[in-house]
Amino acid sequence: GAVVSQHPSRVICKSGTSVKIECRSLDFQATTMFWYRQFPKQSLMLMATSNEGSKATYEQGVEKDKFLINHASLTLSTLTVTSAHPEDSSFYICSARLVLKTQYFGPGTRLTVL
């Protein structure tokens, strides 16, 4: 089956720093990647949709200047949490999709902001 990886799996940073999370589709080319956020014991909330070579589409309430998304190639999308604060601590999950096929989810990145 299709494999999506995320790096890093865990990151701890100080308040005010920026953190970059990578999402890679390992064995297929993903025209679209999605970024989700999941708080403890809650469901996944879609943050943004990114299509290769174009600007990401953000969900209502998600600050695009705070959560920078770059989808520079068909196998890589990055999410940068800028000037992170403790309330940004969460589990960030990406998924990748080829055209209108099934989404394949990455293993997630646990971000802890001190």
Next chain:
Amino acid sequence: SQQGEEDPQALSIQEGENATMNCSYKTSINNLQWYRQNSGRGLVHLILIRSNEREKHSGRLRVTLDTSKKSSSLLITASRAADTASYFCATDAEGTGSRLTFGEGTQLTVNP
């Protein structure tokens, strides 16, 4: 906001019993999918049921879809301790470009 609502929020059963989880949604859909998530891990895709399908099976999993009631159920038969996880439904709503909206999830605990 999340479209899907799932019940129960938590379910605790004994090994060998069946587990049934329900999901309701609000808009017209292309398909509905069920995912499993072990604590602190990523999602595993379990099954997809299209809007023109009423029932689908995969191993010990049985999914039903009632588009008139905008609801779906996931049945896990002969449960095992390893089935302990959170289960989420996700809808691919019409006109959303195949974006998924997740339900609140059911935490299933199977006791050995």
